[in-house]
Amino acid sequence: MTMTCQRRVRTGGPIGAGVTLCAALCAALVTAAEETPPAAPGAPPQRLVVLPIESLVPVAAPLTEIRRGLVDRLGLRGVATLDDGRMEEILARHRLRYTGGVGREMAAAFREEARALLVVSVDLYDDGPPPRLGCIARLVSTDDPPRVLWAGGAARTGGDSPGLLGIGLELDPVVLRDDVLRKLADDVAAETGGQPSGDSRVRRDKPLPKLDPQRAFGALAAAETVRRVAVLPFDDRGAAPYAGTIVALQMVRALARRAPAETIEPGLVREALLEARLILEDGGPSLPQLALLRSLLDADLVVAGRVGEYLDLGGEWADPSVDLAVQAYDTRTGRVAWSSIGARRGAAGVVFFDLGRIHTAHALSEGMTDQLVRRMFAR
Amino acid sequence: MRRQSDPPRGTSLALTLLLAAGCGAGARRNAVTFHDPNMDFSLVRTVAVMPLANLTPNPHAAERVRDTLATMLQATGSLYVVPAGEVARGISRSSLADAQAPTPEEAVQFAKLVQADALIVGTVREYGEVRSGSAAANVVALSVSMMEAASGRVVWSASSSEGGVGAGTRLFGGGGQPMNVVTERAIEDLLDKLFR
Numbered sequence: 001m002t003m004t005c006q007r008r009v010r011t012g013g014p015i016g017a018g019v020t021l022c023a024a025l026c027a028a029l030v031t032a033a034e035e036t037p038p039a040a041p042g043a044p045p046q047r048l049v050v051l052p053i054e055s056l057v058p059v060a061a062p063l064t065e066i067r068r069g070l071v072d073r074l075g076l077r078g079v080a081t082l083d084d085g086r087m088e089e090i091l092a093r094h095r096l097r098y099t100g101g102v103g104r105e106m107a108a109a110f111r112e113e114a115r116a117l118l119v120v121s122v123d124l125y126d127d128g129p130p131p132r133l134g135c136i137a138r139l140v141s142t143d144d145p146p147r148v149l150w151a152g153g154a155a156r157t158g159g160d161s162p163g164l165l166g167i168g169l170e171l172d173p174v175v176l177r178d179d180v181l182r183k184l185a186d187d188v189a190a191e192t193g194g195q196p197s198g199d200s201r202v203r204r205d206k207p208l209p210k211l212d213p214q215r216a217f218g219a220l221a222a223a224e225t226v227r228r229v230a231v232l233p234f235d236d237r238g239a240a241p242y243a244g245t246i247v248a249l250q251m252v253r254a255l256a257r258r259a260p261a262e263t264i265e266p267g268l269v270r271e272a273l274l275e276a277r278l279i280l281e282d283g284g285p286s287l288p289q290l291a292l293l294r295s296l297l298d299a300d301l302v303v304a305g306r307v308g309e310y311l312d313l314g315g316e317w318a319d320p321s322v323d324l325a326v327q328a329y330d331t332r333t334g335r336v337a338w339s340s341i342g343a344r345r346g347a348a349g350v351v352f353f354d355l356g357r358i359h360t361a362h363a364l365s366e367g368m369t370d371q372l373v374r375r376m377f378a379r
Numbered sequence: 380m381r382r383q384s385d386p387p388r389g390t391s392l393a394l395t396l397l398l399a400a401g402c403g404a405g406a407r408r409n410a411v412t413f414h415d416p417n418m419d420f421s422l423v424r425t426v427a428v429m430p431l432a433n434l435t436p437n438p439h440a441a442e443r444v445r446d447t448l449a450t451m452l453q454a455t456g457s458l459y460v461v462p463a464g465e466v467a468r469g470i471s472r473s474s475l476a477d478a479q480a481p482t483p484e485e486a487v488q489f490a491k492l493v494q495a496d497a498l499i500v501g502t503v504r505e506y507g508e509v510r511s512g513s514a515a516a517n518v519v520a521l522s523v524s525m526m527e528a529a530s531g532r533v534v535w536s537a538s539s540s541e542g543g544v545g546a547g548t549r550l551f552g553g554g555g556q557p558m559n560v561v562t563e564r565a566i567e568d569l570l571d572k573l574f575r
Binding site: 214215216217237280281282283284285286287288289304306308323325327329335336339340341343345 | 430439442443446447449450451453454456459460462463464465466467468471557558559563
């Protein structure tokens with residue numbers, strides 16, 4: 001909080017009055033963050049729980065610092081969060097260890113304390129140089145069953161805009177982390193009635209890159225009849241560790257943002273798979289498994305797939321690549337409603353001077369899943 | 380007079396190159412294909428793509444080619460492909476000894492189980508990078524067959540290969556096409572042969 005206040009003061013301008021005004025504004029925001037807004041009688045308090053961050057990277061990422069930074073930035077934007085001690089107490093009391101999704105039990109455990117849970121997964125981390133950080137996040141309600149209220153993400157590398165003679169390179173992982181967390185906090189604040197600051201360098205609402213699947217078959221005859229969509233963990237075929245989980249989360253994010261149907265919270269899907277002891281065979285669900293998923297999750301469409309390649313090497317000139325095969329099954333008929341394959345590289349769209357380069361597999365898979373969902377539900 | 384009737388030297392060179400290029404392309408396109416003349420392919424509406432045999436050092440080659448083959452077959456719009464999970468369930472239920480090369484009796488039994496009109500079986504013979512001197516490029520070679528559900532007979536069989544180090548790669552480098560593009564081209568060639 002202090003660091004952001006100082007930065008605001010610095011960028012506020014040289015005039016003393018402006019500095020004073022900015023400092024007063026920051027102080028007011030901090031005070032607002034520390035006070036919990038009054039809740040209506042019987043309704044859950046209007047605050048969030050930022051769950052411990054899930055790591056989907058093969059290296060040790062500073063998850064505690066990332067979470068702390070996110071909580072602080074949310075506070076500065078007027079979004080109240082449950083304090084850490086209380087959250088840990090509830091997690092310990094209910095013996096909840098998995099924080100990468102929200103099941104019924106977790107939602108019930110926090111219902112008295114908060115309106116929604118913020119689930120964050122770190123899918124890219126590298127100290128560099130240049131440093132890289134990527135997060136996928138979603139806001140899940142504490143209703144029964146829990147619902148995905150918002151899904152998004154942010155990723156940046158220090159080499160995103162190197163500029164002339166590399167003067168735009170960002171080599172400090174802390175500065176980069178701040179920037180990614182500001183973007184994430186802004187998005188969450190915008191969704192929860194907070195005050196986004198809009199000062200992140202991570203671009204918002206950028207146009208979709210041309211990352212359509214190369215081959216696709218679509219037979220979703222009546223997209224408007226699809227009410228609920230479940231995403232199964234993707235099969236990971238020799239790709240990077242956690243690639244299947246990362247791409248499935250990207251798929252959930254894309255569906256939650258762009259599909260006209262409700263996306264089932266992955267925590268509920270995980271709970272159903274564990275409850276029914278469903279082991280997905282090679283290549284996706286069978287017909288009885290689809291019927292079971294329909295009865296357990298009330299899902300009209302089940303999305304499954306395979307990640308053939310998920311290459312995200314470090315370095316300034318690294319060329320990420322993602323290879324995806326995605327199928328969507330209509331659970332009412334048991335038939336394949338969508339099938340597509342697509343493989344993309346980060347440098348494929350470069351014409352000259354590195355313009356159009358996509359620097360991370362996070363951004364590549366984000367664009368690919370966005371385009372895929374757009375086409376899947378196209379009328 | 381005589382001089383006028385002789386074709387210019389440049390023209391004969393161009394003709395020779397064209398002929399050579401034509402021969403090269405023809406060699407690839409006219410790879411062995413078999414169509415059962417007694418089979419009515421319009422009756423085939425649903426196919427099951429069996430796991431492909433993998434003769435390459437890449438352990439995931441067969442699965443990746445199978446994904447592409449199933450999606451491209453489906454994308455033609457004239458065939459429905461049984462989901463891979465349902466095929467896996469069928470294999471485990473029918474206790475197939477070798478799912479990559481079922482016997483005609485096994486094929487009939489399996490097709491009945493997954494309600495398919497035909498089975499597609501095949502082999503990935505090459506998948507990956509090949510080198511020729513300092514040049515390198517991706518190559519894929521595969522052969523597939525279709526087994527009819529009623530009798531278990533092979534009614535269509537074809538093979539295709541794409542990619543490799545060509546004259547362009549040798550002269551100018553560049554590393555050829557990405558693996559995915561090469562695979563799609565090979566399967567496109569196979570589908571052309573199937574629907575011809």
